[in-house]
Amino acid sequence: MPSGLMALIDDVAGIAKLAAASIDDIGAASGKAAGKAAGVVVDDAAVTPKYVTGLSPSRELPIIGKIAVGSIRNKLLLILPVALLLTAFAPWAITPLLMCGGAYLCFEGAEKVMEMFAGHEVEDKPVSDDPAHLEKATVSGAVRTDLILSAxxxxxxxADVADAPLATQAGVLIVVGLAMTVAVYGAVGLLVKLDDIGLHMAGRASKSSRAIGRGLVKSMPGVFSSLSVIGTVAMLWVGGGILVHGTHTLGLAWPAEPVEHLAHAVGALAGPLAGAASWTTTALLSGLLGLVVGGVLAVLLHQVLRLFGRGAH
Structure with missing residues (x-):
């Protein structure tokens, strides 16, 4: 009996060690994967605030909360099962799908650049006189956009854990999905309330509080404008980088090898700043490629839509 108990304790200890190792693997892989997805997260955070612009301040946080819940539903109930099925039955499809998503990011980024130079931005917010209907339509539109970015x-x-066991893949996707949702919508909630925080501080007795409050209120339009620019740059950089990496994974030498050679050459000239110079060169070339690919896709799509009489957007 004692020997049987000791064997059971040994088994439990072994299972605990395996579970701990698995948790460590998931944690390490999640951090690495989250870092690679950071560019898309910047875009997600830049896009979301526009959905609550012009709405009642009292409804800003509830709407962001609803969008966040929709985002978690997108990631865990829709994308996660499809992703795991892909790794189990069609792992060859991951890179092409990733490249399709990269091309979409390039298209979105290039369209924003085109709108910027054209001097207008397409208005895509729902129009309604009923606040409840407007809120529902706003959340629905934001969750649809989130589905693409979440995917x-x-x-x-x-793609970063494609060779890991299925349980590790599932754990990493769950951790990344939840962490990114909390990071994005927590940051968005803080951003949209900074002007209210500034107004509150501007009404206090302390001169320093009033100065900080007025500074916050005055700076917020610039912050949102900067976020929009950063989001556009991030889309082009990440989308172009995905295309560069994807073509190399598929066995194509161009454009990955020329980009790599040029980055190394620039790094060799930079001396102690070689790493930063190489990274910056790769990012710039990836962004330029993303702008070219996205611009071509945008022009082609606009021409097709115009041909079928559906307008320019």
Missing amino acids: EIMTIAL
Whole structure:
């Protein structure tokens, strides 16, 4: 009996060690995958605030909360099962799908650049006189947009752990999905409330508080404008980088090898800053490629839509 008990304790200890190792693997892989998806997260955070612009301040956080819940539903109930099925039955499809998502990011980024130079931005917010209907339509539109960005985040994470056991893949995708949702919508919630925080501080007795409050209120339009630019740059950089990496994974020498050679050459000239110079060169070339690919896709799509009489967007 004692020997049987000791054997059971040994088995439990062994299972605990395996579980701990698995948790460590998931944690390490999640951090690495989350880092690679950071560019898409920047875009997600830059896109979301526009959905609550012009709405009642009292409804801003509840709407962001609803969008966040929809984002978690997108990631865990829709994207996660499809991602795991892909790794189990069609792992060859991960890179092409990732490249399709990268091309979409390039298209979105290039369209924003085109709108910027054209001097206008397409208005895509729902129009309604009923606040409840407007809120529902706003959340629905934001969750649809989130589905695309969430799919890209999860696919990037999946590609990074494609060779790991299925349980580790599932754990990494769940951790990345939840962490990215909390990070994005927590940051968005803080951003949209900074002007209210500034107004509150501007009404206090302390001169320093009033100065900080007025500074926050005045700076917020610039912050949102900067976020929009950063989001566009991130889309082009991440989308172009995905295409560069994807073509290399598929066995194509161009454009990955020329980009790599040029980055190394620039790094060799930079001396102690070689690493930063190489990374910056790769990012710039990836962004340029993303702009070219996205611009071509945008022009082609606009021409097709115009041909079928559906307008320019």
